[in-house]
């Protein structure tokens with residue numbers, strides 16, 4: 001079997017762990033656990049990216065040395081991953097000494113190949129992205145050049161840098177993308193291939209030390225530090241012993257693991273991993289990784305995760321702090337089962353609790369509880385026979401194929417087919433009826449043995465997602481010695497059954513509601529500030545009486561923004577509603593607005609409006625509306641809000 005080496009992105013230390021990093025890390029962990037259970041040689045790497053101008057500035061703002069600041073963040077990540085049962089083999093930091101050595105070695109190799117050369121850099125740089133921008137990439141607003149992602153002015157940089165000859169590697173890269181599994185999903189591969197085919201430019205791979213001090217020095221030229229992204233990517237090689245070990249691929253060391261290297265990434269860092277990184281490796285005489293798997297973004301109730309929107313700050317630590325460490329596994333299960341790896345997904349606490357109740361409580365928990373209870377009640381807990389289950393093997397093979405294919409959601413779905421089929425089998429074979437007569441005892445034992453074996457298989461098959469739950473099920477079955485293996489043959493081997501103990505205690509609806517209220521603070525509803533201002537979301541008439549007085553603090557809860565309508569269309573089966581797509585400076589927003597009687601869709605495109613950004617999203621005629629735009633009028637819309645001069649979308653209105 002080839003080795004399995006899985007990496008997460010190394011997370012930039014400008015943020016603490018959140019739903020997005022939790023998701024990437026849990027996916028990598030589950031894949032690593034699956035491969036270990038199959039007996040594959042496995043290595044799982046996660047860690048932190050600590051260098052760069054952004055970190056230097058954050059630390060300066062706090063009056064800290066960058067290393068001290070990074071140490072504090074590193075502690076938080078380590079604690080979190082430990083708590084979340086993340087089984088990484090190493091937690092790498094780009095400030096680790098062996099990483100410095102690996103970066104220097106990679107640099108020397110690329111330079112020896114003739115791919116690194118000094119030249120004058122004269123261009124634009126976004127510190128938020130830690131990436132240079134071309135004139136085509138920036139947006140110009142109010143005479144300023146802004147990063148299209150951060151909406152902040154890019155910085156002009158003019159200095160002597162070292163460049164990497166990326167252009168030279170275009171044919172190599174295009175050839176590499178022909179490998180079917182090199183970049184997944186396929187849509188991402190096509191995106192990268194067309195980017196490379198449209199022409200590459202050489203990239204700057206260093207900065208002057210006097211402008212960016214926080215980084216790894218360029219070998220033999222201490223006036224320069226290595227560009228933070230070049231530094232960061234090399235971590236994947238550092239962890240296996242550095243470029244030398246990987247180039248040798250020696251099977252007694254970790255170098256051989258490189259043959260099974262898979263980078264799990266989010267789509268915003270695809271270009272670095274799929275273009276720069278393989279070119280750097282080829283230049284340094286190292287083979288490319290085996291594959292790059294790109295997952296989508298998670299939104300929270302339809303909204304992009306953002307530090308400025310409190311309700312989108314889903315904190316796995318806060319959830320577990322409230323519900324206890326036994327909720328770690330359910331939370332892991334939820335993100336693995338709910339989202340198809342590769343696509344985008346939406347998080348809601350309601351669906352988290354729903355899956356907890358249905359998949360875990362009703363299906364798996366119930367199967368465990370009733371099986372062990374019946375075994376004690378009817379046969380004194382001694383079961384030494386079993387019936388075969390013709391479906392178990394196909395379900396297992398389905399799960400294996402899915403894990404091997406980076407599809408945890410499908411793998412768990414296949415596992416649950418076994419769980420649900422076994423619950424149905426209990427209903428059909430009615431052990432309670434068989435228990436009434438001694439002559440049915442062999443049949444009763446067969447039924448119970450089949451259920452116990454199904455539970456044993458299920459425990460082993462859920463273990464990549466829920467290691468603690470798996471261990472607890474095995475403990476109750478008296479099969480602790482099976483932990484860490486994958487089911488092979490269908491044969492209940494016997495076990496000292498313990499007394500049944502519920503593993504998924506019910507969370508009462510009232511408690512669920514109060515937790516959701518705590519985690520998702522209700523957004524302030526828009527109170528019309530004058531008799532003529534009308535909410536246009538639903539087209540509902542506004543009360544005629546003037547609303548109660550509010551304090552300035554109440555108004556401060558309202559997040560009003562300048563928005564530009566980029567698309568408008570009628571909502572099917574409604575003569576009142578239009579669906580608008582708004583540019584508000586970040587991800588586009590969708591708003592359903594009750595203005596169809598007053599405006600034609602084509603009248604709206606290109607128009608600037610005032611947008612209420614932090615209104616709780618609502619589903620209107622099947623469309624999720626994220627906020628609303630302001631309009632004048634009572635029952636009928638009379639006019640839309642507007643501004644008297646042009647300002648960039650996303651600008652605050654107050």
Ligand SMILES: [Zn+2]
Nearest residue numbers: 126129147150
């Ligand atoms: Zn940026």
